[in-house]
Amino acid sequence: MKLTEAQNKTLDNSEKEKQKLENKTIALWIAALRFTDNTTMHGLRYVFRSDSNIMRRLIWFCFILGGMSYCIYIMCRSVNDYFEYPTVMRSKTKYEPSSVFPAVIICSYNIYQKSSLTPKEERLLESMFNNYGSKTFDKEINVTDYEYLDGMEFMKRTSFKTVPDWCLFHSRECRSEIMGTAVTDMGICIRIGANASSTLEQTAIGVTKLRMRPSVSFYPTRKGLGEGLDVGLEQNESEWTVGPYMYYSGFRVSIDPADSHITTLRHRGFSLLPGDITDAVLSRKETTLLPPPYGQCGEVKLANYDRYTRRGCLNECEANYTIKQCGCRYYYHPGNEKTCNYAQVFVCLQEIMKLYENQSKDIFSFSECNCPQECFYIEYKVSVTNTKRSPQYTSRFKFVGGLDLSKGTALRLYYPNLEYTVVTEEAVYSFEKLMCDIGGAGGLFLGCSFATLFEFCDFSFDIFWIWLFRKMQQRQRKNSISVNS
Incomplete structure (x- = not known):
């Protein structure tokens, strides 16, 4: 059968297209060999080298496969450890030349005053x-x-009027600025340390005054017994009434940061017993916590x-x-x-x-x-010691500052030293450590790095375009044959 000139031309074009496709296949294979020869992933080129015998290539293939498997296992375990968000609490002691005094709330167990x-x-x-x-x-x-x-009006009128017989700070009379009241579930109570805008300070040497924020000036004072707060109190037993705490005698004391929102004392603090001297030794701790996902702190x-x-x-x-x-x-x-x-x-x-x-x-x-819990908060720990007054002293000095020593109580609150504890929650496994562990596993078992990932991405991009070009050429060839036929 004799072919026409158009048919011969079509066959020639088909042969040319077929040759182009074969060339693309060869180009694909060459690109793959070039990549395996030049990649930073060690050992991969020995698997594809044509001048190596089959046994050598098989050994290298098994070695790379084993290293890759163990590397993937290490990476998965590292990622799992990271998403568990482990933390550790680190504690250290700091010294400061001055130490801020907490707010001191003192309430009588006898809430209501009989005469009112x-x-x-x-x-x-x-x-x-x-x-x-x-x-x-x-x-x-x-x-x-x-x-x-009305609850508030009734409490203001009838709440037991607790007035200190004396109040000394650094052996000097407490200023009126630091004396106030607090409304609590135990009635209207004494608050020493005033409010969130004013604080007392016990410092290293000298005397003490009230410090008003945001001013940072202060007069230093010494640490230890006699340099803190000394309060004398007496409860008038003739004013005793029925109330929720009527089975107790004495006072309730709460020690908290100056800006705390304290209204309930029934689950807090310690007691002052009539006739006792109570030494309360202070220690301060500042805690910083991590928010989610590492910790549970936060705010609403x-x-x-x-x-x-x-x-x-x-x-x-x-x-x-x-x-x-x-x-x-x-x-x-x-x-x-x-x-x-x-x-x-x-x-x-x-x-x-x-x-x-x-x-x-x-x-x-x-x-x-x-x-x-807040992500940052301050706690005051108190170590309390109760001591009875000497009978000889009480009989000789029955009243001190208007206080009946046989019935009254005294509170001495102070820092034994000017150190405080800082506790910080830190992430054990950070994102940087995760990257280091993944990079270390890849480098140890495969000799690859983060740049190797980009090499594979670049090679994949080249392969994709060669494959896409081949598909387009095949489609064009089919269309041209169908048209000519």
């Missing part, structure tokens, strides 16, 4: 607290008669405080529970909601005790509050 109560109000307190442990109440009380008793938005603290968050959580159960908040809770009057407190207290008695799921628990 009417007989009707005494009857209410007896009904509320006489049978406190048995969860029973006086059924004859008409609670509506006490709706006029608080409705009643500008700055987040866990204590402030717990205060709000307890207040929200009280508002939910009682329709009002207790006088020491933060917020703008209506303060409970004592008729509401009386009724609500019974309802809450019924929940405890029935072990209801609605019982309040601080553990259910979403209040993470």
